[in-house]
Amino acid sequence: MAKLRNYTINFGPQHxxxxxxxxxxxxxxxxxxVRADPHIGLLHRGTEKLAETRTFIQNLPYMDRLDYVSMMCxxxxxxxxxxxxxxxxVPIRAQYIRVMFAEITRILNHLMNIGAQGLDVGAMTVILYCFRERxxxxxxxxxxxxxxxxxAxxxxxxxxRDLPDFMPKYxxxxxxSAKQLKQMNQAREGSLLDFIEDFTNRFPACVDEYENLLTDNRIWKQRLVNIGVVTPERALNKGFTGVMLRGSGIEWDVRKTQPYDVYANMDFDIPVGVNGDCYDRYLCRIQEMRESNKIIKQCIQWLRANPGPVITQDHKFAPPSRVSMKENMEELxxxxxxxTEGMHIPEGEIYVGTEHPKGEFGVYVVSDGANKPYRxxxxxxxxxxxxxIDEMxxxxxxxxxxxxIGTQDIVFGEVDR
Structure with a gap:
């Protein structure tokens, strides 16, 4: 029997x-x-080059638009x-707020990933559940x-700014009806912190619902188990980070190994996989959402007991308060x-890597002492x-x-930055 001739097809660009x-x-x-060849650059924005023409503070909103599912991270x-x-x-209260919102963002990211991957492989219901919490x-x-x-x-x-004392209502x-409206606004009667605490109390039950839909679902497991297996050695060689690395059994999390802000004060575990397949990576993301919920609870407890400033008082790097501007011409x-001019950063270069929901997100900045990045x-x-993706x-x-593609959790705003 004659051997089948190989042929090529396009997957995407709009898929x-x-x-x-x-x-x-x-x-x-x-x-x-036999082979998968990814072609990128179709969304290219030139973010890194644009940054050289904007002040340090003007560049901040570009960061939100890189991975538009993990904005604050x-x-x-x-x-x-x-x-x-x-x-x-950085004031300690600001660091706790940052960590709390970074973990809120991690849950946002994983909800999008699990819901969208479910939709990709035919599980229609889970995305509706995930978006309810999103x-x-x-x-x-x-x-x-x-x-x-x-x-931003x-x-x-x-x-x-500090956390607001009220939560917008429906x-x-x-x-x-009036009864439905009252029920919808029940958790919104207090401050934002009250609303976040209410969410953390009910979220574990929501994660249980996602697991009831997927974790032991026969079709879900047939589509994910033993698919896209990555060994620990290959995950390291390929430069994988985040869930893509931990799913292969390597316990590496920048929040633990090189803690930043107040992660050193947080009590949480690092979920790891065993087989390095799509199913293990799904389980890691489910467990990470539970761990993020624990971190948010710890931040809420600390923030309730410790008021204070939320931004540096050095006016070279932060604007003065509106109250002081009205009383003091120098502040204005x-x-x-x-x-208008922005902040001037001393000459030098630095790389900072953080544990982004998708892996290690790093920023390398070179400054020549001006108010814009040199690079x-x-x-x-x-x-x-x-x-x-070729090897997988x-x-x-x-x-x-x-x-x-779903288990890699890629967003092209950052890939094609």
């Missing part, structure tokens, strides 16, 4: 399961993948890099920053100087993971590529 603008050229033997790495270069002291988390973002996605809330030297409309001049380089975790896909079917 419902590509998680962005990804073009894969798949070389097939029948329906078995991107901001955190950028702010830490500037703070280390300039020697900025809506509450997005409301937390909006309450603290005024924006649901691109928050973390700032070099702390955070933009208003009356023709779709809900500081305000205008800060937002900005971003280490995006998704870029390193995407290079492994070989010998699998076309339908398995969808599960592998």
């Amino acid at each position: 419902p399961s590509a998680h962005g603008v990804l073009r894969l050229i798949l070389e097939l033997e029948g329906e078995t993948i 991107n901001e955190q790495a950028y702010c830490l890099a500037i703070e280390k270069m300039a020697g900025i002291e 809506e509450d988390l997005m409301d937390m973002y909006e309450a603290v920053s005024g924006a649901r996605l691109h928050a 809330y973390f700032r070099p030297g702390g955070v933009y 208003e009356s409309n023709k779709f809900h 001049i500081h305000h205008f100087k800060f937002f 900005l380089k971003i280490r995006a975790p998704g870029f390193a993971h995407l290079q492994g 896909s070989r010998g699998h079917m076309i339908s398995d590529v969808v599960a592998i």
Whole structure:
């Protein structure tokens, strides 16, 4: 019998399961993948080059737009890099707020990943459950920053403002009765911190619901178990980080090994996998959401007991308060100087890596003493993971590529930055 001739097909660039603008050229033997060649650059934004023409503070909103599912975690790495270069002291309360919102962001990210991957492989219901909780988390973002996605809330030297004393409520409309409206606003009667605490109390039961839908689901396991297996050695060689590394059994988490902000004060565990397949990576993300919930609870407890400033009082790196500006002309001049000229960072270079929900997100900054970066380089975790798609896909079917892309949790805003 004559051997089948290999042929190639395009997967994407616009594909419902590509998680962005990804073009894969798949070389097939029948329906078995022999080679997968990822073509990137279709979304290229030139963020790193644009950063050289903007002040340090103007560059902050670009970070939100890199990985638009993990917004504040991107901001955190950028702010830490500037703070280390300039020697900025960050108030302890600001550090706790940062850690709390970084973990809220981690849950946001994993909910999107699990819901979207479920949809990719045919589990329709789980994304509706995940987005139910995401809506509450997005409301937390909006309450603290005024924006649901691109928050620009973390700032070099702390955070933009303290946590608000009230939580926005649903208003009356023709779709809900007064009784329904009262029930919807029940957790919103107090402060933002009260609302976050209420969420942490009920979230573990929500994670149980996701697990009831997926973890022992026969079809889910058939689609994920033994698919995209990565050995510990290959995960290290490929530069994998985050869940892609921990799913292969390597216990590495920057929050533990090189703690930043107040992670050294937090009590949490690092979930690791055994087999290094798509299913293990799913289980790691489920458990990570539970651990993030524990960290948020610890932050709430500390923040309730410890008021204080949330941004540095050094006006070279942060604007003065609006109250002081109205009373002092010098403070007003500081305000205008800060937002027109920006901050000047001493000459030097630095790299800061953080435990982003997708892996190690790093920011490398070179400063020549001006108010703009001389060079900005971003280490995006998704870029390193995407290079492994060829090795992970070989010998699998076309339908398995969808599960592998989903388990890599890539977002092309950071890959094609």
